[in-house]
Amino acid sequence: MRNFFRSRRRTERAEVSLLQDNLPRHIAIIMDGNGRWARRRGLPRVAGHHAGMKKVREVIRACDDLGIPCLTLYAFSTENWKRPEGEVEFLMRLPEEFFRxxxxxxxxRGVQVRxxxxxxxxxxxxxxxxxxxxERTEGNQGMTVIFALNYGGRAEVVNAAKAFAEEVASGLASPGALTEERFASYLxxxxxxxxDLVIRTSGEIRLSNFLIWQAAYAELYFSDVLWPDFSRExxxxxIEDYQGRMRRFGGLK
Structure with missing residues (x-):
């Protein structure tokens, strides 16, 4: 299975030609590899997180320039609390520095942040x-950028199930009324x-509890590049790899 996923990676090339009529509506990125990036340079792990923060700016700009409507970034998972206390404290300070x-x-740019x-x-x-x-971005009508912060996909699904169950218990809904579309509204x-496209950096090949309901039919792209070395190119x-795939959604074309 690992070799299969690696075979879907494109050979690195200098020039990329994108089809403007087949861009993903929503790109989600698992930003992985900050610690390894720092270790390879003899730096503390927090230096890698700081370098990764700067890369967020570049990727938002790149997606907005392409006209991608939505970008979701996996910033901090529910499992990341297991990391050393000092590292967690540093990570909790990064949003303040970034948005400042x-x-x-x-x-x-008209970006709405969620x-x-x-x-x-x-x-x-x-x-x-x-x-x-x-508060600063709620009225913006441009690209939507979503930061997954203390986020876990399983917890999100459980919370959605609880919300629907509460409506059933209060008489506002019946169990038979639940559809995939309605369930998604609780997410x-x-x-x-x-x-449409989920990207993960650093060579790891898994979703790590990220958008596990929403990514059911997403195209997956795995890169060996560590997140601080990620680039517009x-x-x-x-995206070019995504555009070369046939998305059938279980049907035939």
Whole structure:
């Protein structure tokens, strides 16, 4: 299976030609490899996270320039709390630094920022950053950028099931009324299309509890490049690979 997925990677090339009428509506990225990037350079892991934060800016710009309607970035998972306390504290400070320096450009570009995940568990200063960012961008009509922060796909599905069960218990719905479309409306991503393309960096080949409902029919692209070395060119290659695939959704073409 590992060799199969690796065979779907394109050979790196300098030039990429994209079809403007077949761009993904929604790209989701698992930003992996910050720690390894730092270790290879003899730097502390937090240096890799800081370098990865700068790459977020580049990728948002690249997607917006292409006209991608939605981008979701896996910033911090529910499992990441297991990391050393100092590293977690640093990660919780990164949103404050990122949005302090980038919010004006995001507003200028018309980007609407959303957050998915249990933000109530975040430190108060991180929650304040989330609140201010939502407030500054809520009226924007351009690209949607979603940060998955303290997010877990299984927890999201469980929360959606609880929300529907509460409606049934209160008499507002019946069990038989539940459809895939209705269930999706209880998810944190309600209102945005499911991801067409999921990209993961660093050579790992798994979804790691990321958008497990929404990515059911997403095209997957795995790159050996560590996240701080990700670039606009690699993004374009991933999209070109996506455009070369036949998406049948269980049917025939």
């Amino acid at each position: 320096t980038e919010i004006d450009e995001l507003v200028e 957050f998915i995940g249990d933000t109530s568990r975040l430190p108060s200063h991180t929650q304040e950053t989330v609140r201010k960012t939502l 944190a991503t309600d209102g945005v299309p499911d991801p 690699i993004l374009h290659r991933a």
